[in-house]
Amino acid sequence: MTVGGWLVMLFSVGSVTALFLWCLWKVLTTKNETERIHGFEGEPEDFRQDRKDSLR
Amino acid sequence: MASEKENWSSRLGVILAVAGSAVGLGNFLRFPGQVAEFGGGAFMIAYFLAFVLIGLPVCWVEWTMGRAGGRFGYNSAPGIFGAITKMMGARFLGVVAFVVPVCIYMYYVVIEAWCLAYAVNYLRGVMDFQRPEEASNFFGSLVGIEKDGSAFLVDFEHVTVYFLAVFLLNFILIYRGISKGIEWFCRYAMPTLVIVALIILVRVLTLGTPDAEHPDRNIDTGLGFMWNPSKVFLEERAAGEDGAYLTDDSGAPLWDEAGRKEVVAAASVEKARALAAANPETYRIVKKTVAQQLKNPDLWLAAAGQIFFTLSVGFGVIITYSSYLRRRDDVVLSSLAASSANEFCEVGIGGLISIPAGVAFFGVTSLAAMGLGTFGVGFTVLPMVFAEMPAGMFFGFAFFFLLFLAAVTSSLSMLQPGIAYLEDSLRINRRQSISILGFVTAIGGILVIYFSAGLRLLDTLDFWVTNLLMVVLAFIQVVLFGWVIGTKKGLVEAHKGSAIRIPRFFAFVIKFVTPTALLVIFGSWVYSSVLGYGAAGSTPTVSAKVKDLFIEPSAVSWIAVLMIVLLFLFGILNVPRKTELRQTIQKVEEKGEGL
Numbered sequence: 001m002t003v004g005g006w007l008v009m010l011f012s013v014g015s016v017t018a019l020f021l022w023c024l025w026k027v028l029t030t031k032n033e034t035e036r037i038h039g040f041e042g043e044p045e046d047f048r049q050d051r052k053d054s055l056r
Numbered sequence: 057m058a059s060e061k062e063n064w065s066s067r068l069g070v071i072l073a074v075a076g077s078a079v080g081l082g083n084f085l086r087f088p089g090q091v092a093e094f095g096g097g098a099f100m101i102a103y104f105l106a107f108v109l110i111g112l113p114v115c116w117v118e119w120t121m122g123r124a125g126g127r128f129g130y131n132s133a134p135g136i137f138g139a140i141t142k143m144m145g146a147r148f149l150g151v152v153a154f155v156v157p158v159c160i161y162m163y164y165v166v167i168e169a170w171c172l173a174y175a176v177n178y179l180r181g182v183m184d185f186q187r188p189e190e191a192s193n194f195f196g197s198l199v200g201i202e203k204d205g206s207a208f209l210v211d212f213e214h215v216t217v218y219f220l221a222v223f224l225l226n227f228i229l230i231y232r233g234i235s236k237g238i239e240w241f242c243r244y245a246m247p248t249l250v251i252v253a254l255i256i257l258v259r260v261l262t263l264g265t266p267d268a269e270h271p272d273r274n275i276d277t278g279l280g281f282m283w284n285p286s287k288v289f290l291e292e293r294a295a296g297e298d299g300a301y302l303t304d305d306s307g308a309p310l311w312d313e314a315g316r317k318e319v320v321a322a323a324s325v326e327k328a329r330a331l332a333a334a335n336p337e338t339y340r341i342v343k344k345t346v347a348q349q350l351k352n353p354d355l356w357l358a359a360a361g362q363i364f365f366t367l368s369v370g371f372g373v374i375i376t377y378s379s380y381l382r383r384r385d386d387v388v389l390s391s392l393a394a395s396s397a398n399e400f401c402e403v404g405i406g407g408l409i410s411i412p413a414g415v416a417f418f419g420v421t422s423l424a425a426m427g428l429g430t431f432g433v434g435f436t437v438l439p440m441v442f443a444e445m446p447a448g449m450f451f452g453f454a455f456f457f458l459l460f461l462a463a464v465t466s467s468l469s470m471l472q473p474g475i476a477y478l479e480d481s482l483r484i485n486r487r488q489s490i491s492i493l494g495f496v497t498a499i500g501g502i503l504v505i506y507f508s509a510g511l512r513l514l515d516t517l518d519f520w521v522t523n524l525l526m527v528v529l530a531f532i533q534v535v536l537f538g539w540v541i542g543t544k545k546g547l548v549e550a551h552k553g554s555a556i557r558i559p560r561f562f563a564f565v566i567k568f569v570t571p572t573a574l575l576v577i578f579g580s581w582v583y584s585s586v587l588g589y590g591a592a593g594s595t596p597t598v599s600a601k602v603k604d605l606f607i608e609p610s611a612v613s614w615i616a617v618l619m620i621v622l623l624f625l626f627g628i629l630n631v632p633r634k635t636e637l638r639q640t641i642q643k644v645e646e647k648g649e650g651l
Contacts, residue, residue, distance in 0.1 A: 005280050024393075038378075
């Protein structure tokens, strides 16, 4: 690998790692943030309702 | 103290859930394939610029528009676009966000099945390959790469049975309720996947030169192939069928640009230079600087496409999920956290595993010419890494099984926009929507498995959807946000409930830079790769996928395009009704909850 290659790799890997760690720190240190942060993890509300209806 | 600890563990659980929901096949399998195709450092430069100037802005735009649209009671892009812009024509633009995830699901579920097949075969103990050819033959046979229909065999070593299992599993999960399972996966299995991947990464970086007979095949060369900004190629004179060297009309020699070989290791470069110096009539050395490589519009389109795929932007997924958020939920940090987790897994782990290992086992030339399709590289290379590891069979099983689970969560999220669209437009319930979508995607998935020769249907769908439709959707969204809603108003909406503020210069980026960048990338790709015009001094090359449609027409490529067109027609014919949309907008605005 050339010097340029090392620089591109260190910058690329370093910057994404730093950004990820900063986001972790921000979420962990901001009050009530975990109640307001979301991914695609949740079950949509309409489906929850639909399921409840079908269980009745 | 105990409650503080509990609080931190719960906080960490939440962020892992956010990160876990975003990580998928794109990080570990698609990204290496793209880097292998477009080669190295220049791709990474385009990739990072696309991340900052296109990916992140579009991500924030989508989360914000989705959350705002949810207040109008719509969960799919046609209704959301119409409601927040109050332009009835915007409903039709939103159809792209229905077509993209449905199309991607059709082939994504097949790749999910490959992951399950690999996990099962690791458990069966049949994956202890000694030579790279054994690994590529296994993959080729599993997916039916040689001949259409050859994967339609019901046994452990062909994809069909796994496809049926995965397809059923996805629909059972989404039909019966998935919330707990997905949360569990995201909190525990995803971090385990990252740990397993990190162990594999350590093994890859310590591989050295696995085959002493091929000293040029080593990790240093692999890292160079992946990251070196400039490229050196050995090119041979083009020869006719009779073996005679070809010349152009002016008598200048013609060179075989398509067949040129990249040389990476210092020793290989020296050897190639010596060969060219000794035989100047037959060989020449061509050096491609970063600037020259960046002139290739295909590279930019692929870099932007990978950013879209990995961040799930221009996909229709974010806009649907964020439409279920509450008014004060944080969209800015949510999107940044998910994106950064994705990038960490993709660049920091995924990219450092498959490509360097691929070069170490197969060599630069073979890796670039494998013809394994966008997703195939990881499936061929990783088994060789596992074969070189202590407890390799266990790690092979763990990696592919966890990747399979990650893919399940991603594919379920891909179904959601389609389900929401059918609910919004046809006013049917969720289970009816799931049934319709299940029928349509089953046909698509079966076609992808049947037309398996060279993985052409899968690759063609991936190409047109990722490189064309996702770019178009991203452009539509950023223009609606920046020019129709207005950046100022849009950013005020984005900052509601947010723990961080979007840096001010992104207002300028969203309004001017992102749409211009998307237009330039797309326009130059059409100019060069579709119309075949070249810039001064460069050779115009029509994209292989365009050739497959118009120059050397392939029925399979046309089937892929027809699938996309049919979905568009269905989407356009069923957009939410104008009168209903207007009434909804009026009601929400009367309550003071409009945008």
